[in-house]
Amino acid sequence: MPQQFANVDDVVEALRPSYPVYCLRPQTLRRQVQRFDAGFPGTVLYAVKCNPHPLVLDALYAAGITHFDTASLPEIAAVAERYGDATCYFMHPVKSRAAIQAAYGIYGVRHYVVDHPVELAKLLDETPARDLVIVVRIKTPSDPHTVFDLSTKFGCDIETAVTLLETIDKAGCRSGLAFHVGSQCGAPAAFATALDLVAQAMRRSARAPSLIDVGGGFPASYVGAEVPALEAYLHEIRDALARLAPPPETAVLAEPGRVLVADACSLLVQIQLRKEQSLYLNDGIFGSLSEMALSSLRMPMRLIRRGATPATDMQAFTLYGPTCDSLDVLPGRFDLPADAREGDWIEIGQLGAYSNALATRFNGFFPETFVTLTA
Ligand SMILES: Cc1ncc(COP(=O)(O)O)c(C=O)c1O
Structure with a gap:
């Protein structure tokens, strides 16, 4: 049985995941x-x-x-x-x-x-x-x-x-x-x-x-x-x-x-490192996010932080995936709270279609955790 939660914030609270988590509705x-x-x-x-x-x-x-x-x-x-x-x-x-x-x-x-x-x-x-x-x-x-x-x-x-x-x-x-x-x-x-x-x-x-x-x-x-x-x-x-x-x-x-299926699943990823205006995530174009590289499609993003509210002013970030390949970067820049930092999570919405289906095991990374949401 998959783990079941009321919403994504509860997933963060319970699992504090350092690995990508698909949240199926x-x-x-x-x-x-x-x-x-x-x-x-x-x-x-x-x-x-x-x-x-x-x-x-x-x-x-x-x-x-x-x-x-x-x-x-x-x-x-x-x-x-x-x-x-x-x-x-x-x-x-x-x-x-x-x-x-x-x-x-x-x-x-x-x-x-x-x-x-x-x-x-x-x-x-x-x-x-x-x-x-x-x-x-x-x-x-x-x-x-x-x-x-x-x-x-x-x-x-x-x-x-x-x-x-x-x-x-x-x-x-x-x-x-x-x-x-x-x-x-x-x-x-x-x-x-x-x-x-x-x-x-x-x-x-x-x-x-x-x-x-x-x-x-x-x-x-x-x-x-x-x-x-x-x-x-x-x-x-x-x-x-x-x-x-x-x-x-x-x-x-x-x-x-x-x-x-597109709207029925979001993906919870974690920031592993911030270097100035670059964020290194635990999922990328060789994992769940390849459609973002293959097309101009953009999915909504929301920063989640435990126990504190992120800054309200936004900043444009470059988002890198977890592999050692320099191709593993999302095209363009993404607006997120200016104080985004290591340990924060990002919920990327609308990732039910052609996400896990296209994921590779490149560098040993493979997003495979699914939970279901009741809300
Ligand atoms: C033969 C065939 N049918 C159905 C589909 C599903 O298409 P979509 O996800 O755009 O609805 C595809 C997608 O590649 C396909 O090749």
Whole structure:
């Protein structure tokens, strides 16, 4: 059982941690799932890669999530072995033959994604029966409002999609169409544009897919990068689906990651040393904070000091991580109380997504402590 506290200040008081601590708020997570469910006209698959921690998965499962977008055999195993009634979808467009065999044979996975004829041939080769739903992933146009464009790596054009749909049909499998507008997508209209591509593929192949999967990409509202509310994205999707008018038997799916978990977890780090205007922290870009280095995303920070109030005047600091690598520094400067000092803690908010999931063991540092908060 994880340790449970009312709030972050209680965590500091009880643990006085010199190691990073993830503070998970299951109630925030549940509320996000409810928000998504309320506006999305289909099945919600959680994108496990975003945060695969067992406590996060348990909180999502308790909130009603039983379908999972899994990218690898270890993710499939983690979900399937934890929840007997879970359905895993193998949504990575490039899979090893061994992973396909085990996903199909051991874990009963029947949904797979492809974006290339050679991957489709591999999938058909490695599966003994034609009881599959094979989902074709379409490339989406790059959008200046999207932080991480995923279509530079995956997704095919409409012509290839039509060929793939025909081959899937001829092989005796059911088909689907999917896309991913990119992670932290700032423009709800990107979903309408992508669903328009789905409509084109449906028209040109003259086939109704078994499912349409709108992927992930729903953003969190980070500091200085406000984005439209989740409801605006879901509204756009409902409108675009109404125009597309798929047959009633076509299932609609989404694979959100970030928007479900980003706000549900903060990270408590400690200042190990102050050198003038530089603070050396116990977590950094090789640990929980790599998204801050890979993008311009900024998370909120709050200084916490036991038994005394920090100064009210603020100062800009450079924040270094714990490894010996000089790359281990957060880009830019961060406003914190001017008297920030060794032993103080900083709560960094909105770190539920792509934080622990991306952490390395570089220099022996590995952030792995999770506690849950009731407030
Ligand atoms: C195939 C797929 N689905 C879903 C997601 C989750 O995306 P997000 O966290 O932006 O919602 C990703 C993220 O990389 C992905 O690659």
